[in-house]
Amino acid sequence: MASLARTVAKSPLFFAFPTRVVASKYHFHRRFSARPNVPVFAPLDTFPTRHIGPNIAEADQMLAVLGYSSLDAFINDSVPAHIRVSDATVSEQSISALSESELLSLARDIAGQNKVYRSYIGMGYHNAVIPTVILRNIIQNPAWYTPYTPYQPEIAQGRLESLVNFQTMVTSLTGLDISNASLLDEATAAAEAMVMAFTGSGQKKRTFFVDSGVSPQTVAVLRTRAKGFGINLLVGDVFEALKDSKVTSDLSGVLVQYPDVDGSIKDYSELAATVHSLGGIVACATDLLALTMLKPPGEWGADIALGNSARFGVPAGYGGPHAAFFSVTEKLKRRMPGRLIGKSKDVTGKPAYRLALQTREQHIRREKATSNICTSQALLANVAAMYAVYHGAPGLRRIANRVHVMTQILKENVESAGFAIINKDFFDTLTINVGKVVKDAEIVHQASVAQGINFRKIDERHVGITIDESVKPADLIDVINIFNTVASRAPISLSNLTSPTTPSFPDALVRTSEFLPHPVFNTHHSETELLRYIFHLESKDLSLVHAMIPLGSCTMKLNSTTSMIPLTWQGYSRLHPFVPADQAQGYARIIKELEQDLCTITGFHSCSLQPNSGAAGEYAGLCVIKAYHESRGEGHRDICLIPLSAHGTNPASASMAGMRVVPVKALADGSLDLVDLKAKAEKHKDNLAAFMITYPSTFGVFEDGVQEANRIIHENGGQVYLDGANLNAQIGLTNPFTCGGDVCHLNLHKTFSIPHGGGGPGVGPICVSEHLAPFLPTHPLVATGGSQAIEAVSAAPFGSASILFISWAYIKMLGGQGLTDSSKLALLNANYIAHRLRGHYNIRFKNVKGRVAHELLLDLAEFDKKAGLKVPDFAKRLQDYGFHPPTCSWPISTAMLIEPTESESLDELDRLCDAMIQIRKEAEDVITGKQPRDSNLLKNAPHPISVIALSDAEWNRSYSRQEAAFPLPWLRERKFWPSVSRIDDAYGDLNLICECPTVEELADKNLSQAAL
């Protein structure tokens, strides 16, 4: 299938009727409306018709409602002419479309170009064994992979409970008090720990010491992050360092790895005491499976434990995505980065989960934020949590024990063959000195690769081997016999193996404490039980399988099945990120083509796919800008201008990259205040580093002045960072380069169709102009980026590599014309909603032609003034209608931001509009006094079934149960029930409980329920 294009070209039938003729229904319709017949041999499964919701007749209907006779006339009124790009920019010529079956066939060919060897490379990445019940029912299940971050907890109790399981699993295994619900990867988690140590010292102590046993990719990311904060990062033997007063006098903390990258296990308890006596923090990178056998970090004095949870059922996927974990002691809990799920209660007193301490998020702290986690890794955290639920403590112990015993057997046999093992104490990793047997370790690597096996390349004398759950006895024999062959010894067979009985680490480090005693980890061990638990949780959550999720600035569009299916094929899922390049040729092709297509779309020169979230992309882009200024001897440039309306991640990223944030005002019509911008750019011209702008603006409009704004910045020596989260409005119509940008990030988990996973994974690549290309990030193990590259921003060279496939497939299946049509229809859908809601709601910002961009901002301030109804009242009532509420209270506190995307059909848009209009009527009843202000359909929303089922005596409301649950006729047929009533946010923050119930708590609950 690599030769699809050639095969097609040779076929006369396809020649006569090329695929691209029908690649886009809108294009086809407009160009060929005089001969509407589709050529008979054209593919039957072209993607644009499946991806774009409205069909041609519906699009025409919407255009007519808006008063346009053509899509082009509508687009001309929506997007300013001076920023438009030519039709050829993103077209079938620049990106030609493949049908779904053609794409799958090509995907199979490309997977075949990846060599799936057995990798024993370790370094934090393993061949996970994914229980098939989890594979099929979570990883491959849209009800789990399509929801959004659980900001609306009443319709997200399922995944909130699962994330609490993740938190409980992490605290229990690490022996610490509290854990968050995932971070992006192990290396960035380590960077968060380093910054916590720095801020914990009041930003006074600048030295952070990293032990030489920490993985090199972690050290690289720490170096990048340390720069922005002015932290003095030292790497070496941590025990020696603590004897040096130059280090100890300024020490904010240390990072150790347990077991370390070479496999050694050291006792850090005395070291922890010393660091504490100096007022510092001890952070420990660790491995959850090892902690089933090893004394947990919390028991020997670590303040923070962090790492990668992927070996709990998450495919290696050439580096990601996976969920990093992060747990801390009680005293650090309010400073912990990332999302934390906590227990609260709803208004009826029923226990319920929610995102805790949301006020710490970047939107509140903005440039004072020292961490910038928005999208994280919820889906993968759920997978890891379910893995622990399924296996329970006994199952995990068995897996760990087998891994350890195999490693012991390997050690014995490798030693017998004459090699020396460097690390006496180990769990699953051996560092082998080959010097006594062969001159160069390369001889061992050649012998292993010849057998389809990869070992870790350390240097010319040392080889590393890590054993994992996937290793079978026959695999172990193969590994042992590579050493026997190299040492010219006879091979052994299974019958030669004997298993040791005592662990290969000191008694003092043997785990004696129990873990995972909670009922949830001791109940669902049969497949039937786990299947039912997964579906029980799933039934509580609203996802794209139920209805549209019109979250502004989030672009919740179709995540097509065809783009998801290949992800779990072995050719993509089983590659270790550090395999030799010749084994990852398939990935190399996907990466190269995706980079090229993203450059075509953005107008930029080069791309880095390494950042694994939008916020990480912002940070990477700003670091690139800083490096550029430094290369010109202008390293002092550190002022970053940011509009007040910007997403909170913008100022947080700027401050993390070592910039000072200066806010820029907006005008009353929502556009950028160019006078203020000019004044500030000129005032700071000697130190101006960057300007960050979101386009179309966060208010949902294409501002005319974007090029003018960017010209002002360039004239004053700054670089323009364009936040590309809203790229869905731009493709084929305009692009960040034409708007005057130098760098932009893209949220592939928005515009480019990677599912949101209930709060991650994401991918936030950056695209840059030619002059910034040399500074794109590299990686210590697989070189990436430019000639003067900044150091790594993520643990893996290509970040969350496996899901790059989704965006690659999305682009290939839509083709240039389909991509452009998608943006056009995204604009049309948003403007249709704006049209239907006008007169009912105040649509805050439009352009001079009365058009919004791909999203619209409804200002609800009037309802608060007239009837005390606030944004959450409208949002929660929408849940009763079966919809996920739009983005609430951002970028204006009294507003809702609605983004429908192109994937929603006219029918679905009408359902949403009908619901919004009906809610407006319900609000009117409160305004006119027909319904009381304190107890009405909006204030009491949502209405779960437990409330609707109250007895007549208990139902003391001024409206009927029917009005509450079935306010519109279609709800009788298609009802999604929120599982709890409105949740009390303040209670949850005051009484922070972030773990699963224990046996005792459950017993109490059952008793009190029995009493009812």
Ligand SMILES: Cc1ncc(COP(=O)(O)O)c(C=O)c1O
């Ligand atoms: C405008 C804007 N910028 C940046 C981001 C951050 O992206 P991520 O959540 O992937 O970190 C978002 C996410 O919602 C956004 O809407």
